Amino acid sequence: MSSRTPQGPIPDVAVLRSRVERARTEAAGTGLLIAPGSDLRYLLGLGGGSFERLTTLVIPADGVPVLVVPKMEAPGFADVPLDELGIDVVTWVDGDDPYALAADRLSGADRVAVSDFTPALHVLALRSALPKAEQVLAGPIVRELRMRKDAAEIDALRRAGAAIDRVHARVREWLRPGRTEAEVGADIEAAIVEEGHAAADFVIVGSGPNGASPHHSLSDRVIESGDVVVVDIGGPIPEGYNSDSTRTYAVGTPRDADVMATYAVLEAAQQAAVDAVRPGVSAESIDAAARSVIEAAGLGEYFIHRTGHGIGLDVHEEPYIVAGNELTLEPGMAFSVEPGIYRPGRWGARIEDIVVVTADGVEPLNRRPHGLTVL
Structure with missing residues (x-):
């Protein structure tokens, strides 16, 4: 280009x-x-x-x-x-x-x-x-x-969020046993464009043990029954503003006995962080809201990254939702809320929404259900 x-x-x-x-x-x-x-x-x-x-x-x-x-x-x-x-x-x-x-x-x-x-x-x-x-x-x-998006920028981010939600709604079309991560990823990449993006910026399909690597991309691993699969996808709409959303799927009943209980903790942590977003609080307090739920369940060592990152013309930009960032949140700031729990060598899970700080609270820009989607 x-x-x-x-x-x-x-x-x-x-x-x-x-x-x-x-x-x-x-x-x-x-x-x-x-x-x-x-x-x-x-x-x-x-x-x-x-x-x-x-x-x-x-x-x-x-x-x-x-x-x-x-x-x-x-x-x-x-x-x-x-x-x-x-x-x-x-x-x-x-x-x-x-x-x-x-x-x-x-x-x-x-x-x-x-x-x-x-x-x-x-x-x-x-x-x-x-x-x-x-x-x-x-x-x-x-x-x-x-960092402070105007009304037109927020509207563009809303449209990007709705477009990536439409892709997640279609994941069941492609995610099934016997297909490789790369095959599923290719279908998702095409759908990202079909649903209104200018391009697919990234496609993560982390199945089974690969889901325990937060930035795994795609591989030739064949998806199996019982796999938990992390699907993290996004890209820019024509105006340049980006989507970024993660949902976690299970291909049939999860094979690992700890999946459902652990996932419930993750879902509670993500919701606690979203609920904590409002003007006047610090960026690090949102990270703490998610992390405290996971740590209270004895799973803190498996949450190995920050809770979120700003988004706009870049997928990753200010503000970063991380311990030590004392930045005060203001209306118009947009960022991801995406805690994850990763069991090395077995499976992982992440839930990610983009949210915008409003005058009196928060507006989530992704509307797909947060629960573990069993296909």
Whole structure:
């Protein structure tokens, strides 16, 4: 995919202009260098990724922002309202020094913030072009904007949640004994697109002992009667906002005698965490709400990851729902609530919903039943 390829509809000009100006304000005197990726998509409505030729949005502390872009890539920005946004465009061709062009707009800057996932080849070259400026990450600046979703973003996340719910509703079509995880995963991947996503970003089908590995993907393991199967799936809708939902299935009666009792603990833990979400509480308190239920049942050692992660233009973004994160939750913050219990070498289970903090509580964006679905 080209670094200049727009994906889906571009947000309203007024929205984008506000985001660019808020980023400048949040930077508080620090120049910003934003490479293609989710941060640039948030600011300009533009998708894609970085390649060997530099493309970057330069937002100086004072002065006109500029998009530095290879001339060969410039036609791809035709749908982006750069003039209306008050953003200059500076093109370059092979043989030019694009880093000097970017540095020219930041001359005299004492500090520049570079977007977190800018390739090292660009980071180091920009450092050489701005030798007197302290270089820091832009993530802490941009995340202050992106953590708090506006109404349009929340609506996009609702639609993504509904789309992935429709896929989970169809899992029984494909999950049965004699099929491999990879075969089931291929059907799910196709359904993710059929149900309204632009693409499938990830498909986890963890059957039997593979379910005890939280980030297992797919394998040639043949699914057997009695297996517990973790299905964790998601992807972006055309606007770029992501779904992410996990449900756990059993292929017939579970073979392990401890499955039903353990799963009941997991279900109670996930519900306790969702019920704890509201403005004014800390991110770590949501993690504690889930973890305390699992620990009280003597299963704490089998819950081996954080309770959740933020979601939006990235599947994983701020805020992270984890012990030690004292961030106060505010309306518009969206994140997963996904405790899991993993029995090494035997089976695992996870329940995951995306939720949004509302003015007085929480709105879950996934509506599929939480109970163990026996097929």
